[in-house]
Amino acid sequence: MVRASPHGARPLPFPEIDPVAFAIGPLVVRWYALAYLAGVLLGALYGRMLLKRRALWADNSPPFAPDDIWDFAFWAIIGIIVGGRVAYVLFYNLPQYLANPMEIFALWDGGMAFHGGMIGLMLAVILFTRKRGGNLLSSLDLLAAIGTIGIFLGRIANFINAELFGAPTDLPWGVVFPTDPLGVPRHPSQLYEAALEGLILFLVIRYATHVAHALRRPGLVAGIFGIGYGLSRFAVEFVRLPDAQLGYLYGGWLTMGQVLSLPMILAGLCLIAYAMRSRRA
Template sequence: MPFPNIDPIAIAIGPIAIRWYALAYLFGVLLGAGYGFLLLRNQRLWHRGAPPFPAKDIWDFAFWAMLSIVLGGRVGYVLFYNLPYYLQNPIEIINTLDGGMSYHGGMVGLMLAAIFFTRSKGGNWLSSLDLLGAVATIGIFLGRLANFINSELYGAPTTLPWGVVFPTDPLQVARHPSQLYEAVLEGLLLFLVIRVATHVFFALRKPGLVAGIFAIGYALSRIAVEFVRLPDEQLGYLYFGWVTMGQILSLPILLGGVLLVAYAVSRRDNPLRP
């Protein structure tokens, strides 16, 4: 299947060019904040009717969320994906135009921002992580679509009918559109699962449960897709000819998710009931 002719630059005005990747970050945060506002405003969804902070404060948090995602994503990429290069070229650390961002680093940065922001408001920080779990899938979905448009992070060669020939591929062979796999699994499907959990089973009433569901769902999806996604060229496969850095970084997320779910469901002071 040929690659759709989509220009990675969404808007160009003279020397100013805005890429779809940047818009994915921006709209991911804005749409996530909008959905988060609706969740925070619906107090009956939350433990004892108390969301982690007032709904109106989500717009203040959105600013800190954007900064934490960019900073955390960049630091994560530098540390985990190309540290030797950046130690030799430290000025390149601030050059985000090379596209080097780590989702796992962005996740850590966003979690820290949510915890500190919620503590400043006197709220339950576990509930703030639940809020992130409920809205983060929106940004993931848009980000993976932007990866597809950028013709980056594609998969291994395939003979499947939906294989895509990416213009940046030097071999020009059909490959798994792994970006779209992740958009569907980590974005759309996980959003629907969490939506059912929050609005049918009232999972937000058990602080930590939604965050745990998100962590488990994301980690399992990422580990699965990594089997058909090419690893970063500078790293390659790390162990046994198939283990990737993305899989290794997803393991502690999976473990953390299991622990959060176990903790949340074991609490007896916040039963799930309409």
């Protein structure tokens, strides 16, 4: 049963979207999986466009050839899956997986951590670029420029799955999620993250790359991404419910998502400082 908020605000109904996009016999394809694939595909298309514009890059030299982006797309998928799963196991539910180690491989049951997926992507693009003799910092810049597309689609998929929702709210855009046992209006924190970490950060980085020529200073775009994502995630975590098995940390005011975002912010600051001191422009 849906409960009205204490101030009488009428909650928004949850849109009737089946988490399953389609099924063919025993094969079930969910929107969440399609969001991952679409993020990689659209990111590769946008990345190829950036790689073709050599004037955007330091010394007119992108980290690798435009058509190599399709080879990297395969590396990216592996990096996202392995990194995201390993980080979730280590930081979010380690006791459960130590007791049941075979569940580590049950990806169909969910359980991925963005920060781990990003580390996996970073390792993938660094290894891929080293094999082609490109600039490693420029490859991280490329990843930062295209990564926001996948973040946006992934958070929309979280909303469709009615997962990772926020705390109760009296705001007029509070949503009653069908998976909420309390049936109260809650912050649609997935949409907050889609807007901040996906759309807005994409526009900021696009301005930096196309207007401010940030790609000419290797590491600058990656630094902007680190700070932008870290601050956005840290802010949204104040209204997003923490993982049930962890709860709030350090006296009840920090979440694991906030703890893991702090190194991203610090790394972003270091990258920007290094890029601005670089002689390349």
